[in-house]
Amino acid sequence: MALRIIGVIGSSEASQDLMVLAEKVGEELARQGAAVVCGGMNGVMEAACKGARRLGGLTIGIIPSNDKEDANPYVQVPIVTGMGVGRNVMLVKTADVLIAIGGEFGTLSEIAHALDLGKIVVGLGTWKLEKARPSPIPNLIEANSPKEAVEIALKAISTQR
Numbered sequence: 805m806a807l808r809i810i811g812v813i814g815s816s817e818a819s820q821d822l823m824v825l826a827e828k829v830g831e832e833l834a835r836q837g838a839a840v841v842c843g844g845m846n847g848v849m850e851a852a853c854k855g856a857r858r859l860g861g862l863t864i865g866i867i868p869s870n871d872k873e874d875a876n877p878y879v880q881v882p883i884v885t886g887m888g889v890g891r892n893v894m895l896v897k898t899a900d901v902l903i904a905i906g907g908e909f910g911t912l913s914e915i916a917h918a919l920d921l922g923k924i925v926v927g928l929g930t931w932k933l934e935k936a937r938p939s940p941i942p943n944l945i946e947a948n949s950p951k952e953a954v955e956i957a958l959k960a961i962s963t964q965r
Contacts, residue, residue, distance in 0.1 A: 811918075
């Protein structure tokens with residue numbers, strides 16, 4: 805089976821509640837044998853990596869700067885881009901599916917890139933989107949818990965392959 809890579813995106817300055825959700829998502833991804841790819845910095849990204857590392861999971865950080873030392877301490881594989889927010893597209897393209905936890909405009913851009921590429925985004929307390937003509941966005945799925953978010957993400961991968 806090919807390595808399943810789940811993107812975890814969200815607030816770099818997250819509330820404690822979002823940090824707990826992200827850490828639990830990271831733990832569940834590791835428990836299920838999936839790798840975490842994220843922006844490699846603070847907040848939700850760090851919490852997801854921390855949870856994944858606690859259970860022996862693989863963590864990949866696509867770093868916006870030119871220095872791999874800028875990655876949070878739980879990133880095992882830092883990918884240095886020097887691209888600032890331009891790295892968001894690389895993150896989205898690397899992930900099979902994304903889980904969005906909270907988030908500001910950077911997260912919104914990642915959600916938009918993912919949806920534009922036809923990828924599934926699972927949301928936990930993140931942006932609620934609707935088109936100009938209100939209709940559901942089929943690739944944006946809301947979850948109620950970290951475990952449910954991971955289950956939806958992994959099921960989406962198996963149906964895409």
